[in-house]
Amino acid sequence: MGGWQVYNRIAGFMLLGAVAAGVGSCPASAEDTFKIGLIVPMTGGQASTGKQIDNAIKLYMQQNGDTVAGKKIEVILKDDAALPDNTKRLAQELIVNDKVNVIAGFGVTPAAFAAAPLATQGKIPEVVMAAGTSIITEKSPYIVRTSFTLPQSSTIIGDWAAKNGIKKVATLTSDYAPGNDALASFKEHFTAGGGEIVEEVKVPLANPDFAPFLQRMKDAKPDAIFVFVPAGQGGNFMKQYAERGLDKSGIRVIGPGDVTDDDLLKDMGDAVLGAVTAHIYSAAHPSEKNKAFVAAYEKAYGSRPGFMAVGGYDGIHLIYEALKKDGGKPDGDSLLAAMKGLAWESPRGPISIDPETRDIIQNVYIRKVEKVNGQLYNVEFETFNAVKDPGKAKK
Amino acid sequence: MTTNVQSDVAYHARQHGRWHWSEFAYWIAVLAVGLAFPSRYLIMTEIVRLALFALSLDLILGYAGIVSLGHAAFFGVGAYCAGLLSAHGLIDEPLLALIVSGVAAMVLGFVTSFLVIRGADLTRLMVTLGIALLLEALAERFSNITGGTDGLQGIDIKPLLGLFEFDMFGRTGFFYALAVLFVLFLLARRIVHSPFGLSLRAIKNNPLRAAAIGIPVNRRLIAIYTVAAFYAGIAGALFTQTTALASLDVFAFDKSADLMLVLVIGGAGYLYGGLIGALVFRMLQEVFQTITPQYWMFWIGLVLVVIVLVGRQRIHAAALFVPNLILKQLAGRKAVVALSDNEAP
Numbered sequence: 001m002g003g004w005q006v007y008n009r010i011a012g013f014m015l016l017g018a019v020a021a022g023v024g025s026c027p028a029s030a031e032d033t034f035k036i037g038l039i040v041p042m043t044g045g046q047a048s049t050g051k052q053i054d055n056a057i058k059l060y061m062q063q064n065g066d067t068v069a070g071k072k073i074e075v076i077l078k079d080d081a082a083l084p085d086n087t088k089r090l091a092q093e094l095i096v097n098d099k100v101n102v103i104a105g106f107g108v109t110p111a112a113f114a115a116a117p118l119a120t121q122g123k124i125p126e127v128v129m130a131a132g133t134s135i136i137t138e139k140s141p142y143i144v145r146t147s148f149t150l151p152q153s154s155t156i157i158g159d160w161a162a163k164n165g166i167k168k169v170a171t172l173t174s175d176y177a178p179g180n181d182a183l184a185s186f187k188e189h190f191t192a193g194g195g196e197i198v199e200e201v202k203v204p205l206a207n208p209d210f211a212p213f214l215q216r217m218k219d220a221k222p223d224a225i226f227v228f229v230p231a232g233q234g235g236n237f238m239k240q241y242a243e244r245g246l247d248k249s250g251i252r253v254i255g256p257g258d259v260t261d262d263d264l265l266k267d268m269g270d271a272v273l274g275a276v277t278a279h280i281y282s283a284a285h286p287s288e289k290n291k292a293f294v295a296a297y298e299k300a301y302g303s304r305p306g307f308m309a310v311g312g313y314d315g316i317h318l319i320y321e322a323l324k325k326d327g328g329k330p331d332g333d334s335l336l337a338a339m340k341g342l343a344w345e346s347p348r349g350p351i352s353i354d355p356e357t358r359d360i361i362q363n364v365y366i367r368k369v370e371k372v373n374g375q376l377y378n379v380e381f382e383t384f385n386a387v388k389d390p391g392k393a394k395k
Numbered sequence: 396m397t398t399n400v401q402s403d404v405a406y407h408a409r410q411h412g413r414w415h416w417s418e419f420a421y422w423i424a425v426l427a428v429g430l431a432f433p434s435r436y437l438i439m440t441e442i443v444r445l446a447l448f449a450l451s452l453d454l455i456l457g458y459a460g461i462v463s464l465g466h467a468a469f470f471g472v473g474a475y476c477a478g479l480l481s482a483h484g485l486i487d488e489p490l491l492a493l494i495v496s497g498v499a500a501m502v503l504g505f506v507t508s509f510l511v512i513r514g515a516d517l518t519r520l521m522v523t524l525g526i527a528l529l530l531e532a533l534a535e536r537f538s539n540i541t542g543g544t545d546g547l548q549g550i551d552i553k554p555l556l557g558l559f560e561f562d563m564f565g566r567t568g569f570f571y572a573l574a575v576l577f578v579l580f581l582l583a584r585r586i587v588h589s590p591f592g593l594s595l596r597a598i599k600n601n602p603l604r605a606a607a608i609g610i611p612v613n614r615r616l617i618a619i620y621t622v623a624a625f626y627a628g629i630a631g632a633l634f635t636q637t638t639a640l641a642s643l644d645v646f647a648f649d650k651s652a653d654l655m656l657v658l659v660i661g662g663a664g665y666l667y668g669g670l671i672g673a674l675v676f677r678m679l680q681e682v683f684q685t686i687t688p689q690y691w692m693f694w695i696g697l698v699l700v701v702i703v704l705v706g707r708q709r710i711h712a713a714a715l716f717v718p719n720l721i722l723k724q725l726a727g728r729k730a731v732v733a734l735s736d737n738e739a740p
Contacts, residue, residue: 077688096564109545117563204535205544206535
């Protein structure tokens with residue numbers, strides 16, 4: 001009899017399975033809604049990226065309403081945990097089942113890559129709000145970026161370091177595409193300016209224990225270390241930097257601004273004082289637009305917005321403006337045409353979308369970590385206007 | 396007398412080995428679901444892949460009693476093998492590449508089985524976990540071959556048999572994966588109902604007694620472990636071929652741990668356990684992720700705790716209440732599902 005029971009159990013589960021497969025597969029498509037599929041990591045190691053983007057988009061929609069050009073905007077949030085196979089599946093389902101008009105988000109470079117062929121095939125704009133590898137926008141003619149590229153900031157900090165008395169630099173970068181981008185651009189500009197790289201370390205992305213690497217750095221006695229770690233890992237890095245006493249041995253921290261991300265900067269401790277970074281956004285950016293943005297964000301979520309939040313805020317603004325400009329036409333090609341060349345004042349300063357590369361053109365600021373009203377901030381002291389992505393300008 | 400006993404055993408074995416009508420119904424239903432939801436191919440493909448992977452673990456855990464927390468090692472080897480074969484254009488036919496990838500994982504399974512058969516459960520957990528971590532670290536170290544964290548670039552899966560293109564909607568991928576699952580399921584079914592499979596059960600129940608009645612315990616365990624590695628490798632290769640992706644995540648500990656959960660939900664020790672567990676696990680994930688993208692892990696955890704506390708038997712009884720009513724109407728009293736106290740057959 002034992003066998004029969006099991007098989008009957010199987011029969012029962014088949015019914016369940018059939019019902020379960022039907023759940024969530026009945027899309028409701030109304031003529032007057034405009035759907036945005038937002039795919040970001042909400043769990044796992046990159047969760048802070050997704051949360052900031054999600055927060056910023058909600059804030060923008062509160063401030064600007066959810067109706068544009070007669071269309072009601074609906075954002076469908078999906079968690080991909082930064083795994084590209086999830087991203088690909090979610091993007092496909094959003095395009096096919098939910099009939100979204102735009103896919104957006106993409107916390108890490110592999111995720112943006114995975115969705116690229118779907119954007120091309122589906123003729124749907126892919127708005128990259130976080131991932132920063134230069135080559136992303138070349139993977140599909142439908143990709144538009146509102147975050148930044150690592151060469152944008154790394155080349156500038158390279159030039160700055162060479163001009164400001166830093167001779168020897170050790171580098172510590174996360175071993176994946178953005179880290180390699182940052183390293184290559186920095187090295188090129190720093191050595192061209194007469195600097196020397198004395199130690200080069202690549203740390204695994206998934207295993208951010210910096211202690212053993214930092215000891216090697218200390219032994220190499222450089223003037224500064226060039227650091228790139230993704231948003232969310234900066235706090236851990238600075239903690240270990242202080243624990244190993246590198247701050248006391250006079251080794252400065254320089255790099256693209258990911259390491260002093262505003263999201264975590266408040267709690268990094270005084271070891272981070274004096275770190276000089278080149279980046280596209282600081283919560284201390286002295287403009288009215290930014291002050292209002294920071295105040296509203298802090299009021300709504302009780303934390304300081306970082307550059308990921310700004311990427312999301314500008315991304316949703318881009319979609320709103322494109323929809324306004326093309327008169328509410330929801331098809332991908334006209335949206336894309338409307339997005340190209342759009343320019344506006346963002347909390348980070350003036351930005352625009354390069355009509356040729358669909359990448360962002362923006363100011364890059366050199367900042368130093370200082371105490372303002374008792375809190376740590378990246379205070380900007382030098383501005384490079386309208387920087388294009390050097391990764392593409394080269395070609 | 397002895398002939399009587401033997402023929403008795405053979406009779407019961409054959410009875411167990413026979414196809415029950417509900418099994419036919421199951422596979423027809425699976426195919427029907429595949430045809431009924433053409434917009435959900437990708438998630439269904441994922442369920443099929445997970446089911447095959449779970450089937451692999453069930454073979455060693457449910458039938459031979461080998462616990463493993465590192466089954467992703469074989470999944471990963473299969474995935475990278477299929478990815479490398481495609482990226483370098485070594486084997487263009489996906490089916491052939493699939494088999495080669497399975498064999499690669501199988502070789503690894505055979506080699507590591509000698510480590511696994513030593514020691515008891517806790518040792519095995521550690522050894523299998525260690526092997527998976529080792530491979531993950533190797534894949535990261537040799538990022539010039541594997542692509543490291545960014546994933547292997549340039550995977551371009553050619554049309555299946557030169558005829559069926561892997562399309563954006565995942566139609567080819569789904570039916571391909573389903574066909575592979577079905578063939579390997581038939582094979583697994585044959586294996587567990589063979590004298591070899593029966594001897595595995597004897598080993599699981601009591602290795603000492605099994606050895607005493609003349610079953611070569613270690614050789615049998617090596618054999619089934621190798622077969623299971625082949626299955627996991629095929630599941631990994633299917634992953635790469637249907638998504639055109641391969642990155643370090645294929646070796647991740649979560650993969651092995653999730654697999655345990657799948658078997659906990661579905662039940663180990665019967666072949667449909669992994670298949671049903673994969674479906675339930677993935678659907679739970681999907682439903683919770685849709686409701687709350689940020690906190691779905693909490694709800695999954697809660698459900699798992701509840702499942703373990705309430706016990707699978709009682710949940711099955713509740714789940715089967717409606718089907719039971721229908722069965723009663725159709726086939727009379729004798730078809731009603733009674734609860735068994737232990738995990739049969």
